[in-house]
Each structure stands twice: as structure tokens, then as C-alpha cells.
Amino acid sequence: MVLVLALAGVAILIGRRMGVRGQYLWGAALAFLALVLLLQLFLPDAHPVKEATGTLSGWLIFIGVGGVGLAYLCALRVLKRHAQSEEPASAPSDKFTDAELNRYARHIVLREIGGQGQKKMKKARVLVIGAGGLGAPVLQYLAAAGVGTIGVIDEDVVDSSNLQRQVIHTDARIGMPKVFSAQAALQAQNPLITVLPYNRRLEADMAADLFADYDLVLDGSDNAQTRYLVNRVAVKLGKPLISGAITQWEGQLSLFHPASGSPCYACIFPHEAAAGLAPSCAEVGVVGALPGVIGSMMAVEAIKLIAEAGAPLKGQMLIYDALYSETRLINLKRDPQCSVCGQPAK
Numbered sequence: 001m002v003l004v005l006a007l008a009g010v011a012i013l014i015g016r017r018m019g020v021r022g023q024y025l026w027g028a029a030l031a032f033l034a035l036v037l038l039l040q041l042f043l044p045d046a047h048p049v050k051e052a053t054g055t056l057s058g059w060l061i062f063i064g065v066g067g068v069g070l071a072y073l074c075a076l077r078v079l080k081r082h083a084q085s086e087e088p089a090s091a092p093s094d095k096f097t098d099a100e101l102n103r104y105a106r107h108i109v110l111r112e113i114g115g116q117g118q119k120k121m122k123k124a125r126v127l128v129i130g131a132g133g134l135g136a137p138v139l140q141y142l143a144a145a146g147v148g149t150i151g152v153i154d155e156d157v158v159d160s161s162n163l164q165r166q167v168i169h170t171d172a173r174i175g176m177p178k179v180f181s182a183q184a185a186l187q188a189q190n191p192l193i194t195v196l197p198y199n200r201r202l203e204a205d206m207a208a209d210l211f212a213d214y215d216l217v218l219d220g221s222d223n224a225q226t227r228y229l230v231n232r233v234a235v236k237l238g239k240p241l242i243s244g245a246i247t248q249w250e251g252q253l254s255l256f257h258p259a260s261g262s263p264c265y266a267c268i269f270p271h272e273a274a275a276g277l278a279p280s281c282a283e284v285g286v287v288g289a290l291p292g293v294i295g296s297m298m299a300v301e302a303i304k305l306i307a308e309a310g311a312p313l314k315g316q317m318l319i320y321d322a323l324y325s326e327t328r329l330i331n332l333k334r335d336p337q338c339s340v341c342g343q344p345a346k
């Protein structure tokens with residue numbers, strides 16, 4: 001009997017190796033078992049084949065034990081399937097998976113963020129203007145933090161002169177549109193979030209439609225025209241705007257949100273600087289780690305705002321002078337006559 005079972009086992013293994021489907025193997029095994037039983041039942045007692053294939057009682061015990069084992073396995077399978085089919089129905093989409101719980105564990109243990117704050121992060125939709133110096137740390141930390149949906153808009157391609165500070169891009173991705181390079185970096189860091197790249201310049205005719213899809217806007221753009229446009233559209237739609245800027249050794253950031261009583265960008269800088277008075281980083285230079293500092297601070301402000309932790313940087317501007325290691329916090333006031341958020345006198 002042991003020999004017969006061993007031979008049948010070898011036959012099944014060979015069948016599996018050859019790619020024979022499970023149901024055929026089971027069918028063959030059952031047919032083989034039936035044949036052995038028939039031999040045991042109908043062959044005369046002293047028949048050599050009957051003697052070589054064991055005893056009838058032995059086979060009956062084998063069938064009994066095997067049957068109970070199979071029934072147990074089937075019952076387990078049915079229970080498992082039942083549990084799996086019930087899981088998605090009873091688990092709302094904001095429930096964390098084990099992978100998410102582990103990934104965001106250091107946030108979840110923070111009293112000010114916790115599970116609730118992390119859930120808000122997962123649901124949040126954040127738009128980042130610019131995938132350059134400020135955009136790099138902003139995007140990286142928001143993705144790592146588990147912000148569920150991150151949009152990024154930029155029209156540029158990666159240039160070797162960017163790599164001194166735009167650490168989201170790599171040498172191998174020179175020539176690639178920055179938003180796609182950023183997307184690759186973010187998805188590699190955190191595959192559990194969604195990144196939406198917009199490979200184009202932000203224009204007045206599409207900005208409102210784009211902003212409407214997001215809860216919060218972070219501006220790391222490098223030109224005044226975009227900066228004023230971002231502010232106008234954010235104010236119009238009542239979206240909070242975290243704005244950062246850098247030049248040479250100094251950077252600044254603030255949260256502009258007139259809808260919650262704080263000033264807008266135009267309250268503080270009502271007029272675009274005259275040409276030549278606000279030179280670009282390309283003209284006057286910028287120290288590589290500075291956007292890392294200011295962009296990371298912007299990401300922290302975004303995380304605080306989403307998780308409703310601490311006091312947001314509204315009505316205040318944080319200024320960092322890297323050359324002399326100085327930080328200053330200045331109070332900002334809303335301008336009732338502001339051309340963007342105020343009601344100018346008629």
C-alpha cells in the first residue's frame with residue numbers, strides 16, 4: 001500500500017511539473033483510488049496483484065482519514081473566502097492597511113497627529129507649483145508623509161545646473177520633464193500615494209479648474225508672474241496657500257489664507273517688483289541647501305495644516321538668513337484695500 005501511494009505521489013509530482021491542471025490531477029488520483037478498491041474487492045484473496053496493493057481495511061482507513069482531512073481543508077478555505085469577501089464591504093477607504101500603519105507609525109504616535117491626523121493626510125489633495133528647488137523637498141516630504149494625492153505642475157525639463165539644489169532629480173534624468181522625474185522619485189519613495197503630474201506652465205485660463213481639485217496649494221515657483229497668479233486664484237477659490245521664496249542666502253515662507261482672516265500675498269507685496277529689482281537665482285545664485293530648509297518648512301506647515309496640529313504660520317512670515325544663521329518672525333497685516341482679497345474703495 002505504501003508503495004502504491006508513493007508511486008501515485010510521484011505520478012502527481014510529475015504531472016504538476018508538466019503543468020497538468022489541478023482538477024485533472026485530482027480526477028486521475030480518484031480514478032486510481034477507485035481502481036485499487038475494485039481490485040481489492042473483486043480479486044481473489046491470494047491474487048499477487050491484490051497482495052501487492054495492500055489490504056481492503058487499510059485502504060478504507062486511508063480513505064476515512066483522508067476524507068476528514070480534505071473536509072477540514074475545504075471548510076477552512078470557505079471560511080477564508082468568506083472573511084476576504086466581507087473585508088472590503090466593512091472597511092471604509094480611510095482604514096489603514098498594515099503596510100500604512102507601519103509606514104506612518106512615527107506620525108501616528110505623535111499626539112498632535114495620531115491616527116486621525118494621518119487619516120486626514122491620506123484624504124488630502126495637495127497641489128505643488130514648481131518641481132524645482134523648493135518643490136523638491138516639499139514633494140518629497142509630503143509624499144513620505146502619506147499625503148494621499150499630490151499634484152505637481154511645472155513646464156521645465158531637468159538641467160544639469162538644477163542638480164546643485166533640486167535633489168528630487170537625478171543625473172540620469174537630465175532632459176526629462178521635471179514633473180515626470182519628480183513623479184518617478186515620489187512613487188519610488190512611497191508607492192501608496194497618487195502623484196498627478198502636469199507638464200505645463202500654470203496659465204490664467206486653467207488655474208482655477210486645476211486648483212478646484214485640491215484642498216491646499218504650495219507655491220515654490222521661481223517667477224513673480226506665476227506667484228501673483230497663484231495668489232489670485234487661491235484667494236478666489238478660498239484655498240489656503242503656503243508660499244515660499246528664496247534668493248542667494250535668504251528665504252521666507254508664510255501661509256496666506258484670507259478666507260480664514262489672514263492676509264494674501266498681494267496684501268504684503270502689492271506690486272510686482274520692477275524688472276531688474278528681483279533678479280532670478282540664475283542671475284544672482286542661491287546656496288544649494290537653502291531651498292532644502294525653506295521647502296522642508298513649507299512641508300511642515302502643510303502637514304500641520306492638514307492634521308490641524310499646532311498654530312499655522314498665518315499672519316506671520318518666517319525669514320531665514322542662512323549666511324548669519326538668523327531667523328525672524330514678522331507679523332503681517334491684511335490690507336483692506338488689497339486689490340486681490342480686499343474691497344478697494346470705490
Ligand SMILES: [Zn+2]
Pocket residue numbers: 258263264265266267268335338339340341342
Ligand atoms: Zn490681499
